Amino acid sequence: MTQKIENLSALVDGELHDEQLLDAIKNDAELADKWQSYHLIRDGLRKEMASQINIDIAANVAAALASEPAILAPKKTWRDLPLVGSVVPFAKQGGQMAIAASVAVAMIIGVQQYNQTDVEQPFNSAPALLGIQGGLSPVSLEQTRTLPRADASEQRRVINAYLNDHKQQLRFKAAPADDESEVELYETEQSNNVERIPQ
């Protein structure tokens, strides 16, 4: 047998050509097995392995099934008594429902925690500032309902004006200092005749 395997190995390597051995492989299941695994090894070493290796496990499954004991009839247990049989499944069901309910609760908690991401954080209540009369209303562009209805849209317009102008000023900031002045890209109106702010 050892000799045969050795010859098989040589055959796989292409060092030996033996018709007799080939016949032996055809007839001998163990040799055929070896033949297959040697080829697999060779492919592996040459990095020619297929991405999905199809190893035939049908034979093993068939063998496993064959050795499985056949169940002919269920044994009688205490559950099969008429009264107990109807009670126990109910209790079982209740247990399942309890588990389902607790999973749901856990999910709700999970979702709530998930929603409290730090992204939202900056939008929520601004810290109270000291020294301001009348207090500050925390307002964001999305959330202006704390303001009187009529003023809200006007206020939003002013806020947008400030934010836009800030962006524009940042861009022109880097322009050289000596001829730095107002440049209005988004407006055609000339601003040379700007009124002085009353003092």
Add this chain to the structure above:
Amino acid sequence: MRLSSQTTLNVSRNNKFSKCIGQVTLACLMLLSFSTIGQSVSDSQDRVTVDPPSSSHTQPVKAFPSDSAHGWLEKMAYAHSHLNYSISFVLLKPGVDSQPYLWRHGVTSEGVQMEQLNLLNGPGREVVRIENKVSYFEPNVPPYSLQSSVINGPFPSEFFQQPDEIKDSYDFVMVGRSRVSGRAAQQIRIVSKDKSRFGMNVWLDQETGLMLKMNLVDLNGQLLEQIQVTACHVTEQPDDFFEKIEPAMLPEVLKLRPQSDTKAIWDIDYMPIGMVEVKRDIHRLPITGQSVEYVMLSDGLVDVSIYMRDSQNDGINQDILLRHESDTLLTLNKGTLNVTVVGKLPPETANRIASSIHLAN
């Protein structure tokens, strides 16, 4: 491989327990092949690459001392203005969709610095800088150029070029090393000296010194804004894109009107340490057309706009504090004066600045 296959099998040929060994070899081989697959996957994820290090651009970088935060920032400044790189990053801001950018930089053989910043989502915004001319291509606005040495983008360009400028206002702290964007990175924390401004965490590539990640955090350490690099390529030659630019075809530099002589009407008593007034004028706001007296404060990292106007003109005289993305907007009414402060500042600081404004004598 062919050779080793023979040796393995030759060994087994001479072995009494060849069957057993054959099985063991098979198991080993399968393990080997799986680990190779895993390796190739992780290779493809490691997208940040540095092309063959050439003496021309890695030697001077390594010359910087790497044991101090200051040395690291110098290395960063050198890398950002001398290397040829192409960086993809994503900008994350609260309440806004993430914005992917492509940022390329190249130095031609004549020593001309070129830089490009491109917003990759939507109709696109593109900024091209050639030395001191920055051209902006944006939707809804005709393209224009400005004379400037920095691009006005989502990151503090001035800081990348001259980190030294902010050393009067901020402390630099070495934090430690970690892995960012698949590369070894050095983390440096930048904290304002008087705790009046937001802090920054910067992760720099250990090898090149380029920025890999940047977090803007408030005084409690909450994340406000983040730039995360997803791919970074350093090359020996500038990107082909820069060859295609024809400097003559770029839009004209905007002629800025001479500044009208404005006398300061209002004084600002409180400014955070290191902040200086960089601009003062009177102009009209877009959208509403209100005229305002305008002052810009800057410390080299953060720019703050201050608007002052008479509050009698309209019905809005409510104090407002809001945060728009990472900008704070605060409006205060003091008698007839309406002060608005806009900028990346904690609300407390914005309030302190606004409260300190009074009529000039």
